[in-house]
Amino acid sequence: MRAxxxxxxxxxxxxxxSKRLFGRGDRRTLGTVQFEGDAHARADVxxxxxxxxxxxxxxxxGASPTGLAAAMSLSRADIPVRLIxxxxxxxxxxxxxxxxxRTLELFEQHRLVEPFLELAHRASVANLYSNGQxxxxxxxxxxxTRYPYLLFLDQSVTERLMTERLASFGVRIERGVxxxxxxxxxxxxxxxxxxxxxxxxxxxxxxxxxVDGAHSTVRHGLDIEFIGKTFEQIFLLADLHVDxxxxxxxxxxxxxxxxxxT
Ligand SMILES: Cc1cc2nc3c(=O)[nH]c(=O)nc-3n(C[C@H](O)[C@H](O)[C@H](O)COP(=O)(O)OP(=O)(O)OC[C@H]3O[C@@H](n4cnc5c(N)ncnc54)[C@H](O)[C@@H]3O)c2cc1C
Numbered sequence: 647m648r649a650x651x652x653x654x655x656x657x658x659x660x661x662x663x664s665k666r667l668f669g670r671g672d673r674r675t676l677g678t679v680q681f682e683g684d685a686h687a688r689a690d691v692x693x694x695x696x697x698x699x700x701x702x703x704x705x706x707x708g709a710s711p712t713g714l715a716a717a718m719s720l721s722r723a724d725i726p727v728r729l730i731x732x733x734x735x736x737x738x739x740x741x742x743x744x745x746x747x748r749t750l751e752l753f754e755q756h757r758l759v760e761p762f763l764e765l766a767h768r769a770s771v772a773n774l775y776s777n778g779q780x781x782x783x784x785x786x787x788x789x790x791t792r793y794p795y796l797l798f799l800d801q802s803v804t805e806r807l808m809t810e811r812l813a814s815f816g817v818r819i820e821r822g823v824x825x826x827x828x829x830x831x832x833x834x835x836x837x838x839x840x841x842x843x844x845x846x847x848x849x850x851x852x853x854x855x856x857v858d859g860a861h862s863t864v865r866h867g868l869d870i871e872f873i874g875k876t877f878e879q880i881f882l883l884a885d886l887h888v889d890x891x892x893x894x895x896x897x898x899x900x901x902x903x904x905x906x907x908t
Contacts, residue, residue, distance in 0.1 A: 702852035732824035766799035
């Protein structure tokens, strides 16, 4: 099946917002894009492309927390976005589970804090042990915030809630769509997208935000060094139901010569 669609975008002047957010703007319609695809793929694209505003369209590569947050901020400002992720579906793994007060304050600005407060587990106290002896008990009560605690919630749920909030702006994640390469020349920014069904698409966003993780295509494309290192240690993460006599709103960090357990 073949479909054709006209993408339009607009921008205003040359920009270099950061190393990972860049682009160039010139107000214009960007032409017709041909792509092969099934109805589902087309529906996903159309859902984020249905309106043409007189402001720059931004391509966000990566729909994990950072990309979702960027998309929420831009959508709140009525800036059209295309949010793509090469993963065909939302990850089910818990991964990052601790949400701090400042993040909750930002979620509040996005009118998104309520479901987090409802679904997550609150911890007001952290206990630190060394070789079985408690060294410190840290109470978050005195924090100058409306959220003086650490909130525990699976990252998969965090991403789902952010995705739902984005949907309320009419933005849907285009899943199974990968940023393959891009270039930025005198004609502006051009990005090549690849669909899981083999279709390819070339678009000209005014900006692109590269939030595509540790092995970032954007970082490699810009030849930006990864500043960091690999810890040659074994980490074990398990989601368990455990019966203990400890208070329900405290968490515990155990250290010894053997390692750290939380
Ligand atoms: C087992 C585990 C436990 C963790 N525990 C914690 C924790 O306790 N606390 C904590 O703070 N962090 C933790 N993390 C790390 C946390 O998950 C990451 O910091 C977080 O996911 C980073 O979010 P991100 O949006 O920056 O990037 P990522 O989550 O890496 O997302 C990048 C996204 O980009 C997509 N993508 C990649 N390349 C392309 C491309 N070319 N085109 C389109 N899409 C692309 C990927 O599919 C992915 O969805 C843990 C991670 C793991 C794996």
